[in-house]
Amino acid sequence: MNLFRKIIFLVFISNVALITGCAAQKETGSSGSNIEARADHSNIETVHIGYQKFGTLNILKAEGNLDERLKDQGIAIEWIEFPAGPQLLEALNVGSIDFGHTGEAPPIFAQAAGAPIVYIANGPASPKGEAILVQKNSPIKSIEDLKGKKVVLNRGSNVHYLLVKAIQDAGLQLDDIEVTYLPPGDARIAFDRGDVDAWVIWDPFFASAEVELEARILRDGEGLVANREFLLAERTFAEVNDEIISIILEELDSVDQWVSENIGEAAAFLSPEVSIEAPILEKVLERREFGISRVTEEVLLDQQSIGDTFYNLDLIPSEINIYDAVIENK
Known part of the structure; x- marks a missing residue:
């Protein structure tokens, strides 16, 4: 294995584990998870679901029907919030959660790190839900203008891939820009005070920056x-709990349908659930596509392409086979 590649990846994984440990402790009051106690996922009494600031699972949590439906079967839900996908999947890796949601890129990093994740389902493409932002009065007018500039993003997140594709499309290399890695909250502060020239971010943080900071879209994900x-789920949980997973997907699809129409x-x-003003959430929902379906061959091939791209850029330590993260007939 390339030594530089290995060092960079191990630093990333160590940082994610540290952040995840802090997040899990804050949400559950525990500094770790009892993996042995949860190794047998049959006859499960509590499903541990990880969610982020905004997403389909967040809507499902607020709506409450899934909790009631599983309660009727003697199963409780513990909802655990994470700041971003990489931290959520690290929690899944160490056994703190059974099920969760992320964007496209975090599962690639998690699989490369050996996490026992499996793809369950996905929503439709929503390329307008993430973007590269600059300040309202920034002289930067195109991706080409980012050469030599500072760009901030959350490492290993969906927008990491957006930046890669946007830079390649503009005929640049990642080495042509100075990339800083920060979680969304810290990245917003750095962007707002001018410490960086551009911010690559996803909704609802993206919409919030548009409205509250008057940030300008340099390029969104459309066409990229x-x-x-x-x-996604932890493999052993998924292998013996497809009935529970099917119920989760049914309720998610029902919520998605309602939101798309209302x-x-x-x-x-x-708004009160996520502490974001309703007009900002409307902007987020209006550019979001809806519908949940089990993963298909086409979607898996897209994920393989992301994995290959990250490997070729030395962002993950080894090549991955996306089908290693799939359960047959699921």
Whole structure:
């Protein structure tokens, strides 16, 4: 293995594990997980679901029907919030959660790190839900203008792939820009005070920056990336709990259908849950596509392409086979 590639990846994984440990402790009051106690996922009494600031699972949590439906079967849900996909999948890796959602890129990093993840389902492509932003009065007018500039993003997140594709499309290399890696909250601060020239970010942070900071879209994901939301599970949980997973997917699809037909009402409903003003959430929902389906061959091939790209750029330590993260007949 290339030594530089290995060092960079190990630093990334170590940082994610540290952040995840802090997040899990904050949400559950525990500094770790009892992996042995949860090794047998049959006859499960509690499903541990990881979610982020915004997404389909977040809507499902707020709506509450899944909790009631599983409660009727004697199963409780523990909802655990994470700042981003990489941290959520690290928690899945160490056994803190059974099921969760991320964008396209985090599962690639997780699989390369040996995490026992499996793809369950995905939403449709929503390329307008992430973008490269610059300040309102920035002299930067094109991706080519980013050469020599500072760009901030959350390493290993969906927008990592967006930046890669945008830079390649402009005829540049990643080495042509100075990339800083920060989680969304810290990245927003750096962007707002001018410490960086551009911010690569996803909704709802993207919409919030547009409205509150008057940030300008340099380029969104349209024509570059799919920007799908993925639902993933820990392998042993998925292998013996397809009935539970099917119920989760049914409820997610039902919620998605309602939101797509009632965007204004959904935004008002979610606003207190996620502490984001309803007009901002409306902007997010209006550029989001809806619908949940089990992963298909086409989607898996897109994920393989992302994995190959990250490997060729030395962002992951070894090549991955996306089908190693799939359960047959699921």
